[in-house]
Amino acid sequence: MRFLSTRGQTPPLGFSDAVATGLAPDGGLFLPETLPDFSSQLARFEKLGYAELCFEFLRVFATDIPPETLRAIIAKSYTAFRDPAIAPLKPLAQNLYVLELFHGPTLAFKDFALQLLGNLYDYQCAMRRETINVLGATSGDTGAAAIHGLLGKPGTAIFILYPDGRVSPLQERQMTCTGADNVFALAVDGTFDDAQTALKEIFGDQEFRLRHRLSAVNSINLARVLAQCVYYLYAWLRVPVIERRDVEFVVPTGNFGNVLAGWLLQQMGVPIRGFRVATNQNDILYRMFTTGEYRIGDVLPSLAPSMDIQVASNFERFIYFQVGRDPARVREVMATFKKTGAYRFENFDRGVFSASRCTDADIPGIIQRVYRDYGYIADPHTACGFAQINPERVSIVLATASPAKFPDTIKSAIGIEPTDPSLEALKKRPVVKHRIAATPAAIRAFVDARAVR
Numbered sequence: 001m002r003f004l005s006t007r008g009q010t011p012p013l014g015f016s017d018a019v020a021t022g023l024a025p026d027g028g029l030f031l032p033e034t035l036p037d038f039s040s041q042l043a044r045f046e047k048l049g050y051a052e053l054c055f056e057f058l059r060v061f062a063t064d065i066p067p068e069t070l071r072a073i074i075a076k077s078y079t080a081f082r083d084p085a086i087a088p089l090k091p092l093a094q095n096l097y098v099l100e101l102f103h104g105p106t107l108a109f110k111d112f113a114l115q116l117l118g119n120l121y122d123y124q125c126a127m128r129r130e131t132i133n134v135l136g137a138t139s140g141d142t143g144a145a146a147i148h149g150l151l152g153k154p155g156t157a158i159f160i161l162y163p164d165g166r167v168s169p170l171q172e173r174q175m176t177c178t179g180a181d182n183v184f185a186l187a188v189d190g191t192f193d194d195a196q197t198a199l200k201e202i203f204g205d206q207e208f209r210l211r212h213r214l215s216a217v218n219s220i221n222l223a224r225v226l227a228q229c230v231y232y233l234y235a236w237l238r239v240p241v242i243e244r245r246d247v248e249f250v251v252p253t254g255n256f257g258n259v260l261a262g263w264l265l266q267q268m269g270v271p272i273r274g275f276r277v278a279t280n281q282n283d284i285l286y287r288m289f290t291t292g293e294y295r296i297g298d299v300l301p302s303l304a305p306s307m308d309i310q311v312a313s314n315f316e317r318f319i320y321f322q323v324g325r326d327p328a329r330v331r332e333v334m335a336t337f338k339k340t341g342a343y344r345f346e347n348f349d350r351g352v353f354s355a356s357r358c359t360d361a362d363i364p365g366i367i368q369r370v371y372r373d374y375g376y377i378a379d380p381h382t383a384c385g386f387a388q389i390n391p392e393r394v395s396i397v398l399a400t401a402s403p404a405k406f407p408d409t410i411k412s413a414i415g416i417e418p419t420d421p422s423l424e425a426l427k428k429r430p431v432v433k434h435r436i437a438a439t440p441a442a443i444r445a446f447v448d449a450r451a452v453r
């Protein structure tokens with residue numbers, strides 16, 4: 001299978017090259033050249049455990065990796081998950097389920113993709129007899145998940161920049177208490193945007209990039225989207241047959257990466273009824289799906305910080321389909337959006353999507369209500385999904401993080417402080433972080449000194 005850029009000015013690549021490249025050189029995002037149709041295989045898939053299902057799905061895309069190798073990479077990627085079901089689907093009430101996606105090593109759904117991506121990088125290093133240095137900036141969950149994807153892997157090093165004092169103490173511990181000598185957590189004197197700006201400049205320096213075989217970690221990698229399709233399929237297959245045609249997935253959303261994966265799966269012949277895009281007060285996607293206008297706003301820090309984004313970087317993949325798979329029109333939309341901060345779609349078809357938003361004023365009340373009505377503790381991101389449940393549909397709310405990652409918000413809402421043994425263990429380990437200025441020169445010097453060669 002080959003993969004095309006949404007902007008149409010990059011030659012098609014195979015799976016491994018598209019994964020290694022990340023962002024296409026023309027600025028676009030990779031998508032499969034054609035979407036396969038799984039509709040005739042669903043009965044067979046029903047009997048498979050999570051890792052086997054993942055293999056049967058991904059082998060259709062990763063055709064340049066020998067099947068037995070791919071199977072081993074996938075099996076290894078899901079061994080660090082603590083629930084035997086990997087993605088357990090739990091019934092809460094009539095027509096209401098929660099899909100728990102937080103049983104991976106960093107207790108958030110990003111582990112589903114980043115454990116796999118770490119092992120794909122590992123495989124590529126071994127195949128090409130090369131080393132790889134991964135560099136990224138994070139405002140929280142992505143950095144921790146990326147670090148745990150590459151932890152201790154020979155031939156790799158990972159450098160993650162984060163704004164000093166502006167990630168939660170537990171998130172910081174997940175990045176700085178690993179004890180691995182290929183992990184460098186860099187506490188930047190500045191904001192997340194300062195770190196991003198410095199990184200852009202570094203990635204623009206072709207010589208430096210090639211010298212260290214630098215790879216970016218970000219939310220637009222093709223492997224992340226495809227890995228995330230699998231838990232939608234797995235969950236849909238766990239619902240009783242008579243309910244399956246009515247399933248609406250409710251997805252706490254920031255960059256549109258998670259919900260896009262579900263929608264792509266539906267396009268591949270899985271009859272999912274709909275998706276709800278559940279945003280926090282950073283509601284660009286809520287406004288998009290209710291008005292047809294994609295307009296940038298200011299980022300307001302919120303109780304659900306992993307959804308505090310201004311521009312939904314994966315939305316371009318949806319735009320590609322919305323404009324009739326015409327890369328010239330994608331380029332036009334993205335150029336207008338970049339120049340004016342807005343784009344209004346004529347005849348926007350929201351299709352199977354609905355949207356909801358909730359502010360920080362709503363979140364504690366929702367956590368209380370969910371606890372009272374179902375005895376279930378939802379983290380602040382997941383709470384956004386519970387904002388507006390449609391009782392006519394079979395709703396599956398995606399629980400994107402463990403409540404134990406946000407003990408203060410939960411405690412002030414319901415008086416209970418959730419804990420997790422893995423987080424408790426972190427509190428006993430030494431913090432190893434490197435303070436650094438948010439300048440390209442300082443970051444370059446650090447990478448020069450510590451990169452794996």
Ligand SMILES: *Cc1c(COP(=O)(O)O)cnc(C)c1O
Binds near residue numbers: 108256400
């Ligand atoms: C990243 C993240 C989200 C948002 O996911 P997107 O793919 O950016 O929409 C939601 N919840 C949690 C806990 C996250 O870490």
